[in-house]
Amino acid sequence: MDISGVQIVLIFIVACISGMGSILDEFQTHRPLIACTLIGLVLGDMKTGIIIGGTLEMIALGWMNIGAAVAPDAALASIISTILVVAGHQQIGAGIALAIPLAAAGQVLTILVRTITVGFQHGADRAAKEGNLRMMDWLHMSALLLQAMRIAIPALVVALTVGTSAVRNMLDAIPEVVTGGLNVAGGMIVVVGYAMVINMMRAGYLMPFFFLGFVVAAFTNFNLVALGVIGLVLALIFIQLHPKYNTQYAAAAPAGDSGLDDDLDDELD
Amino acid sequence: MSTEMTTGQKKLTKKDLFWVFVRSNFLQGSWNFERMQALGFAFGMTPAIRRLYPKGSEERKQAMKRHNEFFNTHPFMAAPIVGVTLAMEEERANGAEIDDAAINGIKVGLMGPLAGVGDPIFWGTLRPVFAALGASIALSGSILGPLLFFILFNAVRLGMRWWGVSYGYRKGSDIVSDMAGNVLQKLTEGASILGLFVMGALVNKWTKVNIPFVISKVKNPTTGKTDITTVQSVLDQLMPGLVPLALTFLCMWLLRKKVNPLVIILGFFAVGILGYWANILR
Numbered sequence: 001m002d003i004s005g006v007q008i009v010l011i012f013i014v015a016c017i018s019g020m021g022s023i024l025d026e027f028q029t030h031r032p033l034i035a036c037t038l039i040g041l042v043l044g045d046m047k048t049g050i051i052i053g054g055t056l057e058m059i060a061l062g063w064m065n066i067g068a069a070v071a072p073d074a075a076l077a078s079i080i081s082t083i084l085v086v087a088g089h090q091q092i093g094a095g096i097a098l099a100i101p102l103a104a105a106g107q108v109l110t111i112l113v114r115t116i117t118v119g120f121q122h123g124a125d126r127a128a129k130e131g132n133l134r135m136m137d138w139l140h141m142s143a144l145l146l147q148a149m150r151i152a153i154p155a156l157v158v159a160l161t162v163g164t165s166a167v168r169n170m171l172d173a174i175p176e177v178v179t180g181g182l183n184v185a186g187g188m189i190v191v192v193g194y195a196m197v198i199n200m201m202r203a204g205y206l207m208p209f210f211f212l213g214f215v216v217a218a219f220t221n222f223n224l225v226a227l228g229v230i231g232l233v234l235a236l237i238f239i240q241l242h243p244k245y246n247t248q249y250a251a252a253a254p255a256g257d258s259g260l261d262d263d264l265d266d267e268l269d
Numbered sequence: 270m271s272t273e274m275t276t277g278q279k280k281l282t283k284k285d286l287f288w289v290f291v292r293s294n295f296l297q298g299s300w301n302f303e304r305m306q307a308l309g310f311a312f313g314m315t316p317a318i319r320r321l322y323p324k325g326s327e328e329r330k331q332a333m334k335r336h337n338e339f340f341n342t343h344p345f346m347a348a349p350i351v352g353v354t355l356a357m358e359e360e361r362a363n364g365a366e367i368d369d370a371a372i373n374g375i376k377v378g379l380m381g382p383l384a385g386v387g388d389p390i391f392w393g394t395l396r397p398v399f400a401a402l403g404a405s406i407a408l409s410g411s412i413l414g415p416l417l418f419f420i421l422f423n424a425v426r427l428g429m430r431w432w433g434v435s436y437g438y439r440k441g442s443d444i445v446s447d448m449a450g451n452v453l454q455k456l457t458e459g460a461s462i463l464g465l466f467v468m469g470a471l472v473n474k475w476t477k478v479n480i481p482f483v484i485s486k487v488k489n490p491t492t493g494k495t496d497i498t499t500v501q502s503v504l505d506q507l508m509p510g511l512v513p514l515a516l517t518f519l520c521m522w523l524l525r526k527k528v529n530p531l532v533i534i535l536g537f538f539a540v541g542i543l544g545y546w547a548n549i550l551r
Contacts, residue, residue, distance in 0.1 A: 025344055026294050028396070028422055033403050037415045047410040054407030054414055057400050058475060062530070064392040067341065067384070068305065072531050097538065104531045117301035121337070124299075124308045128333035131325060133315050136333065140312040144298035177546050184550045185541025187477025189534045191513055195520030196530060198468050201393045201461040202521070209462045213469025218509045224402045224467070231466035235459040245451060 003043070003087055003159055010042040011159045012152050015079050019151030020144055022075035022110065025065060032056035035078035043086045052082050052092055056099055059189055062196025063103075070114070073106025079155045087162045088171050093183035109150045117143045209234060279321050279362045281355060281438075288316040290434045293351055296344050305341035310351070310376075317355050321362035332358065335369050342380035343387025348430045350379045352437020353444050360441070375442055386453045394464035396422060401471055476513035479551045480504070 003011075014035070021029030028034060033053045040049015056078055063071040077099035085095035120143045127135040161167050198210065209231070217227065239245055296309040314336050322329035342350065353375055361367040399422045407414030437444055480500040487496045504511050523533055544550030 020298070023300055024295060024297050026297075026426065028419065031400065031418070033400060033407060033415045033418050037407075037412070046412070050407045050412060050415060051410050054404040057404040057407070057418075059534070061397050061400060061471075064388075064396075066388055066392065068302070100531060100534050100538070107531075114301050117299050118303040120299050121301050121304050121308050124311065124337050125334070128311075128330055128337055131330040131333065133319060133329075133333070136308070136311060137315060140295070140299045140308050143301075143308070144295065147298070178542055181542030181545035181550075182538060183541075184479075184545050185537045187479075188513070188516060188541065189537045190476055191472060191517045192520050192524075192530050192533050192537070194468050194472050195517050195524055197393055197397050198465065198517070199521050199524050201389050201464050203461065206458070206461055206465055210465040210469040213466035213471075214473045214510065214514060215469075215508075217470035217473040222470075224398075224405055224470070227467060227470045228398055228402070228463070231463040234466060235462035238462055239455050239459050245455060 002163055007042055008156070008159055011039065011079075011083065012156055014038045014042060015075075015152040015155035016148040018075040018079055019148040022073060022106075022151065023113075023144065023147040030073075030075035030078070032060055032074055032078040035075060036082045039079055039082040040086060043083070045086045048086055048092070049082050052085055052095055053078065055092060055096055055186065056081070059096070059099075059186075059193055060103075061190070061193035062200075063193065064196070064200075066200070070107055070111055072103035073110055074103065075151045076106030076109070076154060077103040079151060080158050083155065083158050083162055084171065087159070088168065090171055091179055091183075093186055094171070094174060094179050096186050097179075097182040105154075106151070109154075110147070113146050113150050116146065279359065281317055281320055281359055285316045285320050286355070286434060286438060289313055289351060289355065290348075290431055292316070293348060293430060293434065296347055304337070304339045306344075306347070307337050307340045310340045310347070311336035313351055314354065314358070317358055321358055328362070331369070335372060338373055338376075340376060340380060342384040343391065345391055345426055345429050346383035346387035346433070347380075348433025349437035349444060350376055350383065352434040352439070353379070353441060355434075355438045356441035375445070378445070379448070382448065382453065386457050389457050389464065390460040391426075394460040394467075395425060397464065398467050401467065401475065405475065472513050472517050473510035476510065476516075478512045478516070480512070480549060481551050482549050 018030045018035045018038075021027055021031075021034075029038075032055075033050075036049045036053030036056060037046060038049070040046040040052070043049070056074070060072070060074045060077075063074055065071050080102050081095040081099040084090055084098055085092055090098075120139045123139045124136050127133075127139065212234075213227065213231065216222065216230065222230070292313040292315065296306055296313060298312070299308040300306060301308075311333060314332070318329060318332045318336075322332050336354075340347075354372060357367055357372050357375065361372070399418050402421075403414040403416075403418030405414070406417065440447065482500045483497055484500060484503065485498045487498070488494075489496050520533055524530065541550060
């Protein structure tokens with residue numbers, strides 16, 4: 001498939017928006033669901049874009065920046081794998097497989113940019129010495145632009161070369177056992193993302209809720225909305241009934257038991 | 270001080286608050302490894318600094334320096350901190366005895382606990398739940414999936430941001446006593462319950478492992494058909510989704526051992542290709 005000049009420009013813009021979303025983590029334009037859909041739209045096959053987005057989103061579910069830790073990069077993975085699948089005529093499974101090394105590459109690139117940005121921070125110190133608010137604004141926005149280029153430039157390179165026979169031959173040379181195997185692996189790798197989310201919230205006394213969710217899903221046909229409502233109701237009931245949130249009732253307990261009394265005093269302190 | 274007496278009380282306008290809110294959406298734009306969200310925080314405070322401290326004044330330079338100090342928290346939970354800081358800056362500009370240490374103390378004191386609440390609520394529960402919902406619809410190729418995720422998540426996020434900035438501004442440093450209650454703990458724990466429940470369901474339903482390895486072929490004497498027993502059919506009789514559950518716990522354990530998630534994913538790729546080649550996995 002030939003990519004027109006207008007499409008190249010649009011890919012560049014979408015990649016910029018996605019790159020900014022990746023560092024800001026606000027509008028979620030770097031998430032596969034959004035980025036892949038937009039690239040699909042630009043390349044004239046939105047449906048494929050949405051399907052890749054949905055598949056990658058499940059894999060990337062646990063990719064989150066916490067504290068100073070940098071997550072694998074969903075932006076670069078989403079944008080480039082969608083270009084390769086739609087414009088390079090690859091199977092979705094192959095696109096997903098290519099997305100993983102791309103996520104690692106994107107992670108390295110954002111760490112690089114986040115290090116370069118230290119210089120912008122020092123520039124802001126100078127702006128503060130002069131009381132120059134406008135310069136501080138510019139420094140901040142330039143750093144953001146650098147993050148946009150981190151995605152946009154690689155995307156541009158791929159968009160310009162995906163139509164060449166060298167790239168096409170390389171993609172077509174992937175043997176069937178690899179694409180088939182990657183499709184099989186695709187059903188399993190989603191658990192890595194789930195494990196990342198679970199690990200973050202894991203507390204021994206809350207794990208029964210995890211197993212309850214597992215069993216309810218195993219033996220019912222509830223969709224995610226229904227499961228979400230059940231989870232929310234369970235959370236509300238737990239909070240309403242848990243003794244540690246009900247000290248006003250606990251305080252009215254008979255005062256004869258001295259051990260209980262001590263516990264309460266500790267809690268009230 | 271005397272000039273302030275003649276010009277009257279300095280007050281942030283509704284418009285200033287709105288622009289601080291808009292700019293707070295760019296908090297992490299210049300995230301760097303030295304001071305993390307520091308420049309982003311100062312960027313967000315700009316409309317207030319412009320309003321409160323006159324151009325070219327020493328106070329303006331000090332305010333800019335003050336907000337370029339180390340700062341890092343959950344990006345959405347930064348909103349109430351921004352609000353509190355606005356209130357303190359306003360008081361200070363009107364001559365109250367609030368020094369740099371007091372303002373930075375509040376910022377640093379709030380950023381840890383609020384990140385501890387924001388991470389499980391937004392990254393652990395809200396985004397995965399909305400994203401899984403969107404993705405499950407998107408797998409059929411429907412635009413509803415991405416739209417639902419984008420609109421739901423951003424509606425909650427923007428609502429939280431605006432509420433956070435205005436609530437923090439209204440409360441000022443009193444917000445610390447609000448946080449001493451157990452509201453935050455309730456929210457965190459409630460979000461964790463919802464998140465873990467949905468994760469349990471996802472592990473069971475939104476994974477795909479098939480091991481069609483044949484254990485036995487028995488010819489049924491009454492019907493004459495051959496009953497094929499595979500590893501998968503035995504496992505499914507026990508409980509559907511047992512293999513994904515085991516894999517999830519394996520991953521959790523590996524991640525706690527600080528194994529890079531991308532390395533685990535590559536490992537799964539290797540297993541998938543080998544299994545496919547050996548006809549064990551489909």
